[in-house]
Amino acid sequence: MFAVAANRAAAWSNVRVRKSTRDRAGRATIHDVARLAEVSTATVSRVLSGGKPVSDQVAERVRAAAQEVGYRPNPAAQTLLRGSSRTIGVVAPDLGNPYFAEILKGISAEAATDGNHTLVAGTDEDPEREYRAAIELARWVDGLLLCAPRMSTPRLKEVAAASRKLVLINRVLRHPSVGAVVVDYHHGVRLLCEHLGSLGHKRIVYLEGPPQAWSDQQRQRGFRTAEAAGRTIIRVPCGSALRDGFNAVDEALGHRPTALIAFNDHVAVGVLSRLRELGVSVPDDLSVAGVDDAPMSAHTDPGLTTYAVSTVELGRQAWQHFNPTAPANTTHLTGELVIRGSTARPPRRRRTAQA
């Protein structure tokens, strides 16, 4: 008996004593609202979150109380309970690349319309950091969007296993429950090569992207098709950033091409800049083309011929894949050739000079 009584006492002493229950950040909790409105916490929750039936009178009192103490629910508690954070994670190799910036912009806007949030990580093209960021983010989010991931396939599968829902942009993975949106770069490169070919170009330099990039491999496929059709493609290692393009120009020119295709528009902008420094005129001395149709590509001098695929569409499609009912398949997006001032007929002189 004594023991029981003691237990009782102990239990009682544990009863909440504090007048006002404030969380670590000093914010009001649902208990504060409940006490002020003289209802239970359940009712507060019903009024503010659930659409459950509550009398107007009580609802009004609760709302007033919530307003007064400035109550806003603790998202961690909500997440813990409902098992969903209403957040998606986005990982991109380079947030400074306008192409990814545009995708991020689209996705985050799309997510926001449904009250979702966007957790983002840049990886600076480092596959190791990319993997770690993805695994870490997977803990937090309801879904993970990997833009052009550079990590190996086994690691990608690990990430797929660690995340509730995985969506890829410009990469494919045979795996149940992984959706993907990919741009048909094979098609894009063929279009560009045909365009340059019809202008009379024979020697085309391709500034390669990062070797780990799936999308580079797709472009390479396109170039092999072009080679099979008799064109000469010279490959020069480059990268995906503006500076990479800038730096690769000198080596590229060593191959005496009449046209150059950059891995993407961002790279192409660097190329144009370096060519200007060298006094090489575009398109008179050298035709230049890019891929992606970045926002600035219409505004370079000269305007950049490129393979355009709408980032808006890309973002929307990617978002669709997060829909729980969406099938785990791969959406293929086809772009179109945008011809601007940076491509033209090859110079006459070249032929005589080489002869």
Add this chain to the structure above:
Amino acid sequence: MFAVAANRAAAWSNVRVRKSTRDRAGRATIHDVARLAEVSTATVSRVLSGGKPVSDQVAERVRAAAQEVGYRPNPAAQTLLRGSSRTIGVVAPDLGNPYFAEILKGISAEAATDGNHTLVAGTDEDPEREYRAAIELARWVDGLLLCAPRMSTPRLKEVAAASRKLVLINRVLRHPSVGAVVVDYHHGVRLLCEHLGSLGHKRIVYLEGPPQAWSDQQRQRGFRTAEAAGRTIIRVPCGSALRDGFNAVDEALGHRPTALIAFNDHVAVGVLSRLRELGVSVPDDLSVAGVDDAPMSAHTDPGLTTYAVSTVELGRQAWQHFNPTAPANTTHLTGELVIRGSTARPPRRRRTAQA
């Protein structure tokens, strides 16, 4: 005694019966690890998170068990308990603007080195959306970074009150606990005006930024100083995006300026593009300058004269302000003039044409 026994029994019946405790996402919980390693959950936590003393033998067993079931702690539960999400929120008017993209890149990289995350929202220059995004984000994050916020001061104060820690970029707010990093645009504009003045420019158009932008007001101050020194400044409403610059050119040219200063480099790129279409030569017919030194500004044709402030430094300083020991003050950053090809002496013809 009976009562006690009954209590015991009741207690026993409350013991977790489920063989494997899996959370909603089907992931293993700390209980699974504890059961497998035959220790308590407290010990598991100590091994994996806390640096508390645990015998090597047990620690090894726990680690093996965690590995086996693929355990990773539920961040919502951790956040709920420790009251910190190790996440900061970033809000920017336009994620597509390379300047903000660069800042985001810097901050998110900086945050990641300490194991922090970055929650981001773009607002498309809409003060209302900006306010809502900030208030919403404030619930989740340990700290909030507002880039060039456009919302009114009262609302900004509300956000300050709603967030645990608020840091502003390019905006000031008299408020305890709000830190800020601002660029001295007054200085920048003066430098640009002096530069153009020394080249002989008399009529300068300024393409104004968004009226709500604090940083635009600072620039305006700079221009008033220039006017006091006898220069003629013509203001043309514009905006902060590339397209805004593109669209504002025609009106600007109507004022027959010899030089043009754009709100920022992003706008200036649009300006250069439209000028090219119109056949206006830069800098021969018109000198153009920007502000911010965006990554692409060194690569436009011609290179853009601008007021440069390092986004890296900006990001680092902003991050410093999140340090709990950091004072809630305003850090002023001073940039420098970067003279590139887009500015030169005004054309001679202009004078004769006007005479």
Add this chain to the structure above:
DNA sequence: GCGCAACGGGAAAAGGTTTACATGTTTGCG
């Protein structure tokens, strides 16, 4: 006038982790 349905609202459990406190064991010292 009585029974039942409908409905508003309260009590309490659940969700996964950390940590203060309790407990039990071992070691070191007097």
Add this chain to the structure above:
DNA sequence: CGCAAACATGTAAACCTTTTCCCGTTGCGC
């Protein structure tokens, strides 16, 4: 040899919200 201290480990509360289950009241139909 005994006692205290140090140390490893377990127990249970706490974090805050949602939701299920239950109870009490009201209104309606017979």
